[in-house]
Amino acid sequence: MTSAHSRHETGYPPHGLPPAAAAVDLTKVHCGGAGEVTALDHVTVSFHKGQFTAIMGPSGSGKSTLMQCLAGLDSPTSGSVRIGDQELSRLSDRQLTQLRRERIGFVFQAFHLLPTLTVAENITLPLVIAGRRPAPEWLDQVITALGLTQRLTHRPGQLSGGQQQRVACARALAGRPQIIFADEPTGNLDSRSGAEVLSLLTQLVRHMGQTIVMVTHDPVAATYADRVVFLADGRIVDEIRQPDTDQVLERMKQFDLPGGAPGR
Numbered sequence: 001m002t003s004a005h006s007r008h009e010t011g012y013p014p015h016g017l018p019p020a021a022a023a024v025d026l027t028k029v030h031c032g033g034a035g036e037v038t039a040l041d042h043v044t045v046s047f048h049k050g051q052f053t054a055i056m057g058p059s060g061s062g063k064s065t066l067m068q069c070l071a072g073l074d075s076p077t078s079g080s081v082r083i084g085d086q087e088l089s090r091l092s093d094r095q096l097t098q099l100r101r102e103r104i105g106f107v108f109q110a111f112h113l114l115p116t117l118t119v120a121e122n123i124t125l126p127l128v129i130a131g132r133r134p135a136p137e138w139l140d141q142v143i144t145a146l147g148l149t150q151r152l153t154h155r156p157g158q159l160s161g162g163q164q165q166r167v168a169c170a171r172a173l174a175g176r177p178q179i180i181f182a183d184e185p186t187g188n189l190d191s192r193s194g195a196e197v198l199s200l201l202t203q204l205v206r207h208m209g210q211t212i213v214m215v216t217h218d219p220v221a222a223t224y225a226d227r228v229v230f231l232a233d234g235r236i237v238d239e240i241r242q243p244d245t246d247q248v249l250e251r252m253k254q255f256d257l258p259g260g261a262p263g264r
């Protein structure tokens with residue numbers, strides 16, 4: 001197990017390239033009916049280009065909040081977020097929407113496909129909405145990589161859950177995003193379909209240089225990643241590179257122990 005370099009700093013690229021995404025000293029306080037909740041507490045983390053990172057941690061540890069802030073869907077209370085060389089706080093709402101459309105792909109637990117559209121139409125829909133023209137060669141490459149060539153005229157209802165999630169992955173990739181954020185992408189799939197989707201995500205990283213950040217509760221899913229970052233109580237408490245299931249399970253067990261977030 002590789003411990004984080006310090007409790008506030010983890011994941012700077014060893015090769016000196018700028019990261020695909022980074023949070024620096026990121027704090028997010030949610031103000032709700034029950035008062036203020038510090039969901040992220042001075043988090044500094046970066047995500048290398050061409051790497052697959054999993055984010056894990058107990059329920060309520062801040063995983064979704066971190067992903068939402070990184071993707072520009074939520075704004076930090078303090079600290080900063082960069083996608084590539086672009087700091088998000090400097091952008092107007094309109095520029096942020098444009099950045100999300102052009103540079104970020106999303107995959108969610110629910111596939112969010114439109115049932116009346118074909119697979120091909122679902123894949124290109126975000127591009128069409130954004131007024132962008134799909135690049136045919138790139139689309140071919142994506143569709144082939146995700147094994148969807150024979151499914152393009154099908155409707156989502158004619159596909160299995162795993163196939164539908166592959167369509168959602170193709171849709172996320174269609175605009176050639178710099179980074180894909182995946183929130184529990186296998187949460188609705190049986191283990192075999194989940195493994196298939198995760199293998200395909202891994203292929204996208206290995207062969208197409210895609211950068212992926214995935215939130216997951218599943219230790220097996222996390223082992224497909226190059227690196228697992230652990231959050232507890234809004235802080236990054238550890239990371240494992242080239243994880244195996246035993247290491248991840250062992251680390252997760254510690255969260256159940258009293259004071260179970262060593263590294264803080």
Ligand SMILES: Nc1ncnc2c1ncn2[C@@H]1O[C@H](COP(=O)(O)OP(=O)(O)OP(=O)(O)O)[C@@H](O)[C@H]1O
Pocket residue numbers: 030031032037038039057058059060061062063064065066
């Ligand atoms: N909109 C909100 N308003 C108030 N509190 C919130 C809001 N969103 C999240 N929180 C709180 O912030 C903390 C972190 O939540 P977050 O959803 O980021 O955790 P998580 O690790 O993704 O949890 P889970 O694994 O259960 O999805 C929790 O205490 C949560 O209740």
